[in-house]
Amino acid sequence: MPSLFQFARRLVYSQTTDGPTVTANATESLITNDIVFNPDSLKVGDVIKATLCGKVSNAVTTPGTLRLRARLGAASLTGTTIADSGTMLQNTAVQTDKAWRWEQYWAIRAAGTSGSIISIGTIHRGNADVSAIVAPDLIPATFVGSNTVNTTIANTLSFTATWDVATASITCLIYILEHYLYA
Numbered sequence: 001m002p003s004l005f006q007f008a009r010r011l012v013y014s015q016t017t018d019g020p021t022v023t024a025n026a027t028e029s030l031i032t033n034d035i036v037f038n039p040d041s042l043k044v045g046d047v048i049k050a051t052l053c054g055k056v057s058n059a060v061t062t063p064g065t066l067r068l069r070a071r072l073g074a075a076s077l078t079g080t081t082i083a084d085s086g087t088m089l090q091n092t093a094v095q096t097d098k099a100w101r102w103e104q105y106w107a108i109r110a111a112g113t114s115g116s117i118i119s120i121g122t123i124h125r126g127n128a129d130v131s132a133i134v135a136p137d138l139i140p141a142t143f144v145g146s147n148t149v150n151t152t153i154a155n156t157l158s159f160t161a162t163w164d165v166a167t168a169s170i171t172c173l174i175y176i177l178e179h180y181l182y183a
Contacts, residue, residue: 012048012177019054019172022161028069031172034076035157042115042151045182048106052159053174055097056090056127063090064165068123068139070104071158072149079156082106082147083119083139089129090168098126100170104139108151115151 012035019032032052042048050070058064065087073079083104104121120143122136149155157177161170 008181010179010181012179013175014177015172015175019175021169021171022163023169024163024166026162026164028077028160028162030076030158031068031161031170032159032175035177037155037157039152039154040111042108042111042117042149042155043182044108044111046108047180047182048108048157049178049180050102050104050121050157050159051174051176051178052102052172054100054170054172056100056125056170057096057098057168058090058094058127059165059167060094061092062165062167063092063095063127063129064163064168065089066168066170067162068102069160069162070119071160072117072147072155074150074153074156076156076158077160079158080147080149082117082149083121085123085137085139086141087164088123088125088137091127091129095127100125100127102139109146111151113150113152115149116146117149118146 070083071079110116
C-alpha cells in the first residue's frame with residue numbers, strides 16, 4: 001500500500017488570459033491553449049486534474065446544444081477523446097455570461113504504446129436546461145472504460161467546444177492543469 005509521501009503534485013499550467021470565445025459553429029474548436037506532455041512523462045499511477053471555468057451565453061427559445069471534449073494525442077484536435085460531455089441542452093430563456101465550471105480527472109492505468117487512461121469529471125453550468133435535474137453533468141454520462149493512449153510520444157491535451165446553433169458562445173476564463181506524480 002502506498003504511503004502518503006509517495007505522491008508529488010505539480011502545477012502544469014495556469015491560464016493568464018481569456019481563452020478564445022467559441023461561437024456558433026458546428027466545428028469542434030479549442031477553448032484553451034493546448035498543453036504538451038513530454039514523451040514518457042505519463043506514468044502508471046499518475047493522475048491529471050484539469051479545472052476550467054468561464055462564461056457561457058445562449059439565445060432565447062432555440063438555445064441549441066453544447067458539447068465539450070478533451071483530447072489527448074499526437075496533435076491538436078486529432079487526439080483520442082478522453083472526456084466527452086455528449087450534447088448538453090441549454091436553457092430556453094436567454095442566458096448572458098452565466099458561469100460554468102468543468103473539473104476532470106484522469107488516471108494512468110498502463111504506460112507504453114498501448115497505454116491506458118481512465119476518466120471521470122463534472123460540469124456545472126449556469127445556463128443548463130431548467131427541465132433537467134439541477135445537478136452537475138457527469139463526464140462521461142455513461143462509463144465507457146479506459147481509453148488507449150501512447151504515452152511514449154509527446155501528447156497534446158486539447159479542450160474543445162462544439163455548438164449546433166449560431167446564437168451561443170462559451171469562453172474559458174480560468175484553466176488550471178495539475179499533474180499528480182506517483183512515486
